[in-house]
Structures are given as structure tokens and as C-alpha cells.
Amino acid sequence: MKRLNIFSNMKYLVATLLFAGLLTQCKDINDFGNMNQDPTQANNIDPGMEFTTVELGAAGSRFEMWRANLIYASAITQQLAQTWWAGNFYTKNEEWVTAFWNVAYAGNGITWLAQIKNVQDLINNLQSNLDNDPSLVNKLAVARIMRVFIYHRVTDLYGDAPYFNGGMGYIAQDYAPKYDKQSDIYTDMFKELDEAVNQLDPNQPTYGSADLIYNGDIDQWKRFANSLRLRLALRLVKIELQTAQQQAEAAIDPANGGVMNSNDDMAIVPHQDGPSTGPAGINTNANSEVFAVDRPYLSQTLVNWMNDFGDPRLEIYGEVNDPNNPVGLPNGYDASTIQNHSSWSGSFDTYIQLNTMLMDLDDPMIFQTYAEVEFMLAEAAVRWPGSNFGDAEEHYNNGVRAAMTYLTLYDATGAVIPNGQINTYLINNPFNNGGTDADKLEQINNQYWAAVFLNGIEAWANWRRSGFPVLEPSPVDDPNPWPGNQSNGEIPRRLLYPEVEGLLNQQNYDEAITNQGPNNFTTRVWWDAP
């Protein structure tokens, strides 16, 4: 038909014109604007907000604090005891031994708890913006200090660990990071603390109130960084005594801002009752969340030590039924074997349970106390008499005094030890000036152990490097090791890497095993030389 023929002749022209016109129009077909950006999530975050979360994440959740800090560390160091805790028996539970590791790196799936991932992200962002915005310098410095705090616990618990590339799955696309030697990690941590302290600039802004620990106080951050440096320095006394001394001296150098000098300088994260409560509540104290469902007993070892010296802290740490005959639960007994122990009275009621004053959901989480710093200074004064560490006895007395007074942080009215009682305690238990250095170190570090009550992770590290307190392996009062223990009856010297690392990060994991030793409880971390 004619119409169609005309149409037919026209069609190529029309089609060509249409296609030409379309080239501009059709670009929209592949343009979705920002539709693929989740409107409920932020693409950027305020550094302060991220830092607050990192601090709170480091204060822990019920999951890993229960397992690492309580079930293992505080039972191994015989601060606490509980009939089913694996740290009482040196048995292995894969999920329990790996809990702290997995949470510190990746939150064990709970992203906000992944301290390493988030602090690494924060540092990365601050670092890349620092050139354009020098006012970020204090935020960066403080984040670097927090990173050292986070990593020192990981390496002290596990040994060699991914450090330089840890938590960089997104930043560096490193899905199986190398395990760095603990010696390299320590070298870098000293460097980081040194640089961070020097980076802190009083003329630049801080995190302010977003900083839960020091509210942006630069001087206090310096003192915490140096106190942490002192802690790390003393870790090395068995392996690199000279480095230990050098780093300890640098830590107390007034030019660097010095170490903590009162309980006000303590590094603590405040908690509150809610609204987000346990388990793994965001606002609440992680240890207290555990105690709400699992109230442990004071270890017989600790109770006897305190009782022997007439320690007024005993009635604050524990719910003492009979002050004349306080009984702690011996480590290494379960609900049935305890019935054969001489302390068994027919019921658990005899044993001193943790005091409810220390179990409140809004109790603070303590990272480092001023008391510890004084005890470390006392030790340094004993070890290196020619240096500027001052008088060991004075530091010892300050430490004891601080350790007894900081407890008011748990309960401002109930946990008060009057000055008179402290004086009496010090008169009855004076610093052993006449003893050997070893005697002095024992006395100092026994006090250190008592002062870091509920901080089993620190107590364990300090026990390993100092050897104090002298502990009898579990089960105490029984020469036979627990059947099924996985440390040949010896007190464990580290926690274990996740077995799955041998699959997911095989090469680096194997290298770490080659360097450090088998992945078991008796392998010692680098600084824990025999």
C-alpha cells in the first residue's frame, strides 16, 4: 500500500534521527543518583563519636570479659574462683579462649565492639585529613594511645598477633594479615606512645566531652600514655632489661609530662545503668553484667593473703560472713570435688562471694590505676637505684594508700576505708626495707595483684613477668592435676589463637607458631622468658 511505502522510505531517516536524539536521553537509564546509599547509615562519622565508641568498646562486653577476664585470667591468677570456670582447671574451651581475640579485632560480629577495626579506621581518617586540618592533631594522638592500650592486651594475652595490618580488611584489603612478632609490636608501641605524647598540643582542640576517660584533658592523656609506657617497660624485665629501664625512664621523664600522680588520673570508663542493658548492653559495666548471672567467689589464695595481713579491703571485695574465719573458695574444684576439700562445710554459703558493691551495672571499668603506677615506680626504684625513680618505700606506701582509696569509685559510701585503717595496715605491714631485692619485688607485686582486683588480664600479665604472687597450680591443696587439663598441670601462660586461623590465615598463622611455639597454654609469649 502506498502509505506503507512512504513509511518504508522514510523509516531509515526517522530511525536515524530518533537514535541520535536518544543518545542524550538514554543516559538516564543507568543513572540512579544516590539510591544505593543506605539512608539509615552515615557515609562519614564525627571522629569524636567514633572515639567514644572505641573507648566504650575497649571497656568490653559481657561476652569476652566473662571468658577472658573472669573465666580464665582472674581464676588463673587466683583472684576469683568459680566451680565451673575453665581457668580453674586449665581446660580449653575454643569459644572461651578466643573470645577476647575475636572481639578486639572484629567484635565477634558485633561491629561496635571491634575496637581494632574502629580505632584503625579512626586513625586512618584522621591521618589522611591531618595535612588539610592540623587541628585534628590531638584527636589523632589520643587515638594512637588508645590503639596501644587495645593492642597491648591482645599481645599480652596471645603473643604474636597481627598488629601493623590488623583490622585493615577494608582499608588495605588485607583479609589475612601477617602475625607480627611481639618484640616488633612492643618496639612500635613504645614508639607510638612517645610520638603521641609529643604530638599532643595544648593549643589545638580535643575530643572534649566525647572523651569518656579524660574529658579531653591533654595532660591527663600524657600521664596515661606514660603510665602505660611504664607498664609496657616493666613487661620486658625478663627479656630486655636495658630496654625496660630506658623506657621506664622515658615514661617518668617530666619533659614528657610524667605519669599518673593521683587517683584522679586513673584511666577509667564510666558506665551507667541503661538504657541498653545486658547481655552485651552498650551502657553497662561488662563485668557487672556477668556478676548479675554468675556471682563468683573470692579465691582462697586471695582471701588468705588478705586475712594474713589484716587487709581492710577484704570486706569490700567480698561479702564476708564470718570476719573471724573468712573462707575463700579454693581454685580448681568443681561442685562435686569441693566436697572433699577441707574447707567444705556442707554448703557453699561458707565461701565468700563477690561483694554486691562491686557488681553494679554503673560501676566504672578500670584500664589502669594510679596505685599500679606507684607500685611500678617502687619496683623501678628497687631495680634501678641510680635512676630517678625515687624512694621505693614512699612509692609503696602511696600505692597501698591509692589502692585502698580508689575503691570509692565502686561505692562512694560503702567502699570507704578510713585513713586510720590504712595507716594501721601500713604500720603492721611496712615496706620490707631490710629484705633482699627479691623480697621487695614480691611484696610490691603482691600488692599490685591485690590492687588490680577484677582486672584479671593485668594481674595475669604482671604475674607472668614478675612471678608474683607465688601461686600453687590448681587444684590448690591437691598435688594431682585436674584430669583433662591442657597445660600439664602448669599454670597457663597465654590464651589460644582461634583454630580457624589455621584455615583462614594459614601461612601467617603457621609462621607465628614457628616463631613462638605451639598454640597451647604453656607456650610463653616473647617477654615471658623462662
Add this chain to the structure above:
Amino acid sequence: MKSYATNACLGEWFKKGSLCLLALIISFFMLIPGTARAQQFEVTGKALTADTNTPLTGVNVIEVGTQNGTSTDVNGNFTLTVSSPDASLRFTYIGFEPQTAVLNGQNKLTIYMNEAVGELSEMVVTALGLERQQKSIGYAIDEVKTEQLIKATETNMANLLQGQVAGVNINAASGGPGSSSRVTIRGASSLAGNNQPLYVVDGIPIDNTNIGSAGEWGGFDGGDGLSNINSDDIESISVLKGAAAASLYGTRARDGVILITTKTGRGDQLDVRFNTTTTIDNALIDFTDYQNTYGQGTRGLKPQTVEEALQTGLSSWGAKLDGSQVIQFDRVTRRYSNVGNRLDEFYRSAVSTRNAISISGGQQNASYYFSTTYLGSESVVPNSSWKNLSMTLRGTTTIGKLTADVKANYINELANNRSWISDSPGNANYTITQLPPNVSARTLRDNYETEEGTEFLPTDGVFVDNPYWITNKFNTDDTKDRIIGLVKLDYNILDWLTLTGRTGLDWYSLRRTNLVPWGTAWRSGGQLTENQWRVMENNTDLILNASHTLTSDITLSGTIGGNRRYNKSEEVGNSGTEFKIPGLETISNLKNISPIYSFTEKQVNSIYGSFEFNYQDYLFLNATGRNDWSSTLPEGDNSFFYPSVSASFVFSEALSSNMPSELSFGKIRASWAEVGSDTDPYMLNLTYNIFDVSHQGQPLGAIAQSSVPLADLKPTSTKEVELGTDIRFFDDRIGFDFTWYNRNTTDQILSTTISQTSGFTSRVINAGELKNHGIELRLNTVPISKPSLIWRSSLNFARNWSKVESLAGDQQVLQLGPSRTFTAWITAEVGQEYGTIWGYKYLRDNQGNIVFENGLPVQDPERAILGKGTPDWNAGWTNTMNYKNFQLTFLIDAKWGGQVFSATNANAYANGLHKNTLEGRATCDENSAGGGYPTTGCFVADGVIVTERDPDTGEILSTRPNDVPVLPQTYYSTIAGQIAEEFIYDANFIKMRQIGLSYQLPERVIQKLPLSSAIVSIVGRNLFYIYNSVPNIDPESAINRGNAQGLELAGVPNSRSIGLSIDLRF
């Protein structure tokens, strides 16, 4: 604000996309060589049914040898201009036998269509809703007709398809009425994806999301979108199984398409129909394989005190039942004897009712259809029910060259107390299936609340609830308001060219309350979540359809179109714990409250085309192509194209002179297709989550992902080859349809586990390959075809083989889901079938003896494949017999070759309730002397103790028989807690799926009534197992509809449903 902006974009789409698309399409068609058509002769006519002379609407009228055609209007009339007065016209209509009429110069025709005798109709609905001759299709397509869908009270339409279609595997989640169903066609195509087909109603895809499902820690099934589809409105269902059939629907059709065509008005007469169906449902499980010799207690002792009764609440490790008086949890002393079936005491006879009314009719050039259906379905669990009200209004009209079809469907769904399943907290089924033989469910019913108003527990453990506390106090309620709407306009630009514009909306709002009341043992302060989802899917298509006869032998036809799909889902709510005042169950009465908010949206723009070549009506070639642009893929690299080709050769027509006369039809078909798939939104970038709580007045935020996103994500690709044949003999009395397919999915979008030291637990990758191949068979027969008796029978069978070719990198096992016992997992393992059950076995020596330590079997530390959660094959046999005014239908279906891991049976081992736990107790009874079994043990199980191992390899060198006695309960609890192997059962069954017997009232009775027809039916579904290989549980029991199939724990039992249905037509 974003949502508003996007809605506004609907209009913009027409400005941007459609204009562009329309121009593309038109310009394309201009490039098709055109020839003048000689049209000279106009024919008018009418199509009527042969039996009742009712006009038939929508009959296809085609001039033979061309694609020139039309269809009849609402009065059955048609007008067609044909090429010559001697032309032949072919009339085809679904469910009727095709007819060909030679004009011989007549310009008026009346055609009487006979209902098809064979099962296979000649016309099928294919992609884009186009009706096509079945013989022209180069891939497998199955049609399910309305009469095969029995009038029942099934709440999920998918379940009605069970056993009906070869290659379609259906598993309903065990949550009772209104639960979701898993439908897989030809196995699962992706390792971690959805794997469910796309549902398309009248050309418009609908949402089938399952919001809320149970997992290893319990929960409830929140239902899916399909349960809202009213089976009374369905005209026909087409199942497009393969990728070739599906490529025109885009990425989601990779897993097949289920096309649902609903009814429209027909004819010019008012047609009013009413159906009412009432069924009674009863739980279809029993305690056959449970023991009822020993009662509640421990170590062979009856409870002496109420404390002991509580401690042994679910423990059947007591003494032999002797009829003595024994104290129970409620301080009441009762006879220590078997109380019988505790299930019957708890599960009730549930009544379900469906009432449907439809009114349809029409006038010249217009028709309407209105229906309303109410379905109220009680669960066998007390106080649990599900209701669905559906109203549909549809109208069609033709004005000149324009035809409009408008449909609106409103649905209101109300779920009351969805049952919690799987793990014990909140799960009534859990407690009831583990009660000791001497404890009656009635005692729990009479004592579920203490005087303080808290839960009265039957045990001393807080995580095992009193089932009646749950049924009386819990609220897991939701209500859904849903609108499915369609506007479709067809414009006949030219005789051979039609432009169709179509937009469809599926929108719903789901409002859910989830209350764990104050006083519940495991959440004493209570817990409440109130939330609401708003979900929408919008599809807009612009389609140009053309058909063109090149010569008298060759016809070309084609379709080209564009689609814009937009999905949005938004959730708003509040959740919290601890009621301040007991009994006041409202959000503001909670101490700790957190807000809930989530939002996702996604858009896909597409251009697609389909071209068909028809040679002499016996050789058909078809090619399709589609290009998608997805918002979920990386900007600038978000486009992907996928093609398909298929061919059909009807050799019985092509070579008719050489064919035996017995052969009535024969064709072979072949196809190849590829489908690309995108992913979920927000997978590409790292983002930060701002918390809903603050700390010390400070806001909190952190990296949101625990999986490293992949910025340059690529689409997944599925390729499929299919070959098939359709051969029929003796005038279609015997028909045989066979299909072989091979499907391979690569570049899967997976989340793979990585070292947690990276800061992340997994990362998103493009990797992994999954293969499926299989066969599908259908045998259609008409064993008897006499005027008074017709028996149609159809047997279908499908076998699928899958193989996981690779996962991410070196990864060997991908976990799809764990069992609550954490002894078994559903996995995808390289080199194995998809969905294997993987778990712990007994440690055995080289002779196969079980190794014991301390008198107890030892778990082999290496986990092994123990079975698979999907069947090797499934089959169905459908039958329809018509004898005078009676019709009998029945459907038997079977699944074979799969396994299930039954945690219910594991619990029954631990609790001493399983029949197998009787072994060993007799010896212990002898040693007991009334004082209970000796603590040192009394049962020595069969096995060996290792006496020597190779110190280097650990290989077992020598053994001696186990001689260490233990308590039976220690032995069986150890097995329950450590060995999965013991609880793997073959999930084989043959089931009488449905029977229907109906009687149509004879004409002489009807004439006296104001009715045009009346049918009374007796219907039954899920009647009984002809064969079942699993003890104590239902072989079809499933925790959820996800990929982790093959796990079972304490679901709502499937129920046998028997009822009466009445159909009236006025």
C-alpha cells in the same frame, strides 16, 4: 524525604525512561523490512461452547499460515480481515480443543468449541502474559488448571501446587496456617541467594518476601506474600521452569516464574458464583516411636518431692510405670501410669472456612469481575488462627483501537498468635512433644499461671515454657493491608502492531506485635516489639508487539519493551524490655526502649526484546535479549545483558506423511539461555551506624559492616541448556513429555568467612559455581473416555542433580545454617550436592565399631556429610474421573532420596522418651532393687575401647570390647548432644495429598431452583502417608523456607484436613 522524592520519580520515568524507550522501540521496528499486506476479505463470527452454547471470550482466531489474528470479545464475537475468501481460520482457547475452519467464501462463522479431553491445552500463557500455542514453545512450560486446584482451605497457594508440576519442589515452613512456603524449581540456582521463583499475577510481579522466620534459636514464621493470593480468583497457573522461559522477566526469573492469570468477566450474562468450604484439621503426627514404659524421673527413680518433679520435668528416665501415686510439678499426686497421647490433649480439631462470592458480566466491549473471599483458618495449636479477606474488582473495556484492563485487589490478613517453633523458649510444641508418658497436658493447662500472675513452669529450667502460658499469654499478632493494582492499556497501532503500556503496584503495610508477657520465666520483666513495615513493588512496562507475515510460509513476530522496577521497604517500630507495671502491655510502660528503623530501595531499568520466526506452523525459532541497569551495582558499571534462543520443531506436522497414524502429535524442543542477576541494595560501600542509644550523653557510632563490602561487584550469571520432547498418541489419549536441562550459575555474590584479625568476619565476593542438571517427565493419559465416564490421569516425575563446583577461593564448605543442637549444619561443600547435611558421626575403628571412652561413645572430631536436605526426586500423580454427575479427583505425591536431621528425636533421646532409649534399662532395673540405678552405671553399650594407637599417626591399632557401665541417660544424652548421625532419617514419603469427590446436581433439580448449577464436594488434603520413613515427626517438617532445608525441631505439626465444599452458580 527520600521516599517521597522517589515516588515523584514515577512521573519522571515516563519523561526520561519511557520516552527514550518508546523512541528506541519504534525506531527499531521501522528497521524491520516491511511488505505490503494484501487484506481483502472480512469475516465475522462467534465462538460458543459446544455443550452449553455459552459465548467464549478471548478465543484466539488466527488465519492459518499467518500470524494474522484476533480474539473474540466478551460476547464471543470476532471480526477479522483475511487474505482470501478461501482462507482457513484456526480457533484456539485454553482448555478447549482447537478447531480449524475453512471459509470457502463464507463471511460468517459460528464455531462450537469442545472442551479438551487430554490434559494438555493447546494454548499456554507465557512470558509477558502472552498466550501462545504450546507447540511453538522451545522450552518446558507446565500449566495448572483451576479444576486441579481443589476447593480447600490451604492458606498458602503454593502448597496447592504440591505434586502437580514436575520439577517444582515445595516445602512449607512448620508454623501453622499463614506460614511461608519454599518453592524451588529445578533445584537451587545460587549458593546463598533466595532461590525462589518469581510470582507474576496478570503480568505484574508481586512481592513474596518472608518477613520473620525461625532459626536455630527459635522464633516464628511471619508468612510470605503468596498466602495473600486468593485461589478462587485464579484462572490458570503457568510454571515457566527454565531460564529461557524466564529471561523476559529479568533477573529474578532465574529461579523460574510462576505466572498466575486471574479471572475476568466473560460473556454478556450476569454470572454469580458462591462457594463455601469448611474443613476440620487434625494434627498429623503421633507418638508411635516414643516409649510409654517408663515415667518421669531420673536414674530409674520416680520423683519423691515437688523439687524432684520439677528437676525431671521433661525427663522420662524414671521408674517403670506402675500405677502408684507420684507427685508432679503442681504438688498434686497422680497415678504413675501412661496418660496416652499428650498430643491429642494439646492439639485441637481446628475449623477452617472459606467463603467466596464472585460476580461477573459484561456488555458490548466491556466486562467486569468482582469477587470477595474470606478465609478463616484455625491452627491446631489453641488460640492461634489466621484470617484473610480478599476483594478484587476488575474491568476491561475496548474503545476503538484501545483496550483497557484495570484491576484492584485489596487484601486484609490477620494472624493471631503465630506459633513459635524450633528452639524451646516461647515454643509450645517443644514442651508438649517431650512430656513424660505419665504427665498429662491437662495438668499443664490447669496450672499455667501462679497466684502472682507469673508463669507456672512444669520444670526447673526457665527456657522450657508451659505451653498453655504461651497459648494464653503470648501475642505474636500481625495484620497486613495489601493492594495489588494493575492498569493495562493496549493500543492497536496497526493490524500487526500493538503498543501496550502497563503499570502494576504491589503495596502492603504489615503491622506486627510481638509480646513476651511479664512473668514469663525466661524474660521475667517481659518484652514487647511493635513494628510496621511498608513494602512496595512497582513495575511499569512499555511493550510493542508485532507480527508480520513475510511469505505464506514464514511469519515473523516480535516484542520489544522496557521495564522499570522499583522496590522499597521501610520498617518503623519500637522494641523494649521490662514492663514497669505488670499487665499494661504497651510500649510506654517499658523501662528500656529502643527505636527500630530500616529502609531499603532498589530500582532496575530494562530493555528487552523477543523475536519469533514461524515456518509453516511447525518450525519455531525464538530469540530474546534483555539488558538491565541495576541500582545495586557499581555506578558506571551497572549494566548487564543476557540473551536466549529456543527452537521448537513439530515433526508430526512437518513429516506428517511419514508418521504412523497412532502418533497424534510430536515435537522436539531445545533452548539455551543466560540470566544475569544483581544483588541487594547497599552492598558496595562501608558505612557507619549511628546508635539508637548514647552513653554519658555522648552519641555513639561505628562501622556498620562486619562483612567487607565489594565496591566493584559484578552480576551473577546463570546459563541453562534445555532439550525436550512432547509426543502424543491415539488422539492425545497418551501423551509423554520429557525434558532434560543443565544449569550452571557462576560469579555468585557470596559472603565468605575471613580471618577476624582483618576486623571483619566475612567479605563479599564474586565467586562460586553451582551446577544443576536433571530430568522432568510427564505422562498424560486418558485411560477411559466414554460419554459417561472419563478418567484423566497425569503422572509427573522430576530428578535433579546438583553439584557445588567451587566456592570462594580455597573455601571448601559454606555453612547455610546450623541445627539448634549444633551437631549438624546444612552446607554447600565443593564437589557435593547443594544443601548437604554435615555434622558429627561416631568415632569408629577400622572395623566400623564405635569407639568408647569412659563407657560413652566418642564423637569423631572430623565432621562428615550425613545426607542432604532436598529429595533426589519427587513425583505426583493427579487423577480426575467424571462419571455422570460425579467427579472424583485425587493426588498422590512422593519425595524420595533426601534426609532430615531431627532435633526433636535427639531431644527425645536425651529425655529418654524415644523408643530406642529402652535398650539398656532392663539390665539397670535388675541392678536397681528399687533404690535407683547405681551411680557407677549399669548399662554397657556395644562398642570398643582403644588399647593401642600408633603414636605418630594416631591410627587405632587394637581395641577391646567396651566394658564400662554407665547410666542409660548419660549414654543417650551423650549421643543426643554429640552425634548427629543418629538423628539423620531418610525423608522419604508417599502421601495421599488430596481427594475430592463432587456431585453436580442434575438439571431437573436445578430447574426448580434459582440456580444454574450446584456442586457439592467432599474434600480432603494431606490425608495420610502411604509410606513414611521418619519416626515421630513429619517428614515435611521445616524450620523455615530458607536455604538450610533438612533441619527440623518442634514445629507445628502438619494437619490432615477434611471438609465439605458447596459451589453454587446463579
